[in-house]
Amino acid sequence: MIALSGMTRVALKNPKEIEALRKANALVAQTFVVLEPYVKPGVTLVELDRLAEEFIRSHGAEPAYKGYAPHGHTPFPGTICASVNEVICHGIPDGRRLREGDIIGVDIGVKLGGFYGDACYTYTVGNVRPDVRKLVDTTRDCLNAALETVKAGSRLGDIGHAIQSTAEPRGFSVVREYTGHGVGRRLHEEPTVLHYGKPGTGLKLQAGMVFTVEPMINLGKPDTRLLGDGWTVVTADGKPSAQFEHTIVVTPAGCEILSA
Template sequence: MARTTLKTPREIEAMRRAGALVAETFQVLEPYVKPGVSVQELDQIAEAFIRSRGAIPAYIGYGPRNNPFPATICASINEVICHGIPSPRKLREGDIIGVDIGVKMGGVYGDACYTYTVGNVTPEVRKLVDTARDCLDAGLEQVRPGARLGDVGAAIQKIAEDRGFGVVREYTGHGIGKNLHEEPTVYHHGKAGTGLVLQAGMVFTIEPMINLGRKETKLLPDGWTVVTADGKPSAQFEHTLVVTPTGYDILTLPLKSALA
């Protein structure tokens, strides 16, 4: 396993600026997430905004040389768990869409995901989305020096499974900095008191993917799109954070709203 690097104060502040741009991009997209708008339109709006701020969309061209990701955002609708490729498909009333955004700015990366509801959704789907958000919050609340990554995963798993939902295993959070994906690997399930000991200066994402049904997944032939094996909806929320001497600090918030 590669060594988990601790970030300098200068790197952390650069990542805060990159993360703020990610947060601002979600705000720019929000008015357009409505029935009749195509997913490609959302992608084009996000790309134009990110580039207007002097940053680079992190996902375009990412991945294997023979099958790079072709878009700015990952757009995951309903049963799509993650890595959905934007298409001409138009949003419909009752959909949910998980939008994952990464940017490179100032030599470092920011990365986050937000699940939008499109119009009115069923109570069952609303509970799923709320639970995915609660799982992220529960994972974040475990973060402090001396805690372990297993504490994060266990907290997420307990909330999801207590409510009858499945927690995706195959896709994880990750370290981030000068590279989009670094050590450590952050699982969203696990046993408290196990795993890597957290230290101030570590930067990583927590991004639980919570399924309405079973936890099993399926990769589609495009090599990117991951769907639930049972065809039921999935929701995800993600933040990039830094471990501080007293807890954590979210780096993917608008700059006015930093959380200590």
């Protein structure tokens, strides 16, 4: 079944497809739990990447990001995106060692049984500065506030407005260029989910829609810069950024978080 809004075509998932997506996203959630004890000073990003890949493959799944090459990109080399401090998203897991006071956004995608799971979690490494702790907590609050707006009949603009109205009054900024997206048999489907917007505008949500909400919130200004590797996105002012992401399915009364 397809929901139409203008030229946007959004596939509504049936119960069998939702169950498959539930399993894929549960594996993503389990991978975060496996990584958590290793997110500490001295650990390299590539070590975290290896742990994630071994766990994902041991459960009969494939890393969704490894080798991913959309729109002529060079293939992404890692299982996880590892975004430390000023890196907003798509950080490449390399030999960099985590240090006390860092934050690291770990984005994980898997393919299991032909369906995708996708989520992001920002870990704190030891003791972080109070303003950075507030950034991380606010970003989590932005995601939760956005998900509270979701139900059949609400609008995509409600999601973006909830994020903006949580982050901006606390002095933080919302990244505009990178968005949430539909998830199913492909990693990126319709709809595009903006993290800013006006309430009551945008695509009307219907039960069975599956998509991510993944606000990226900056300590400083919202401006971004793409590094020469073609993947890594950093804050233009060099200040920290945090991200949390869930894959959800819209229900008549709200939403189910598939990657909880």
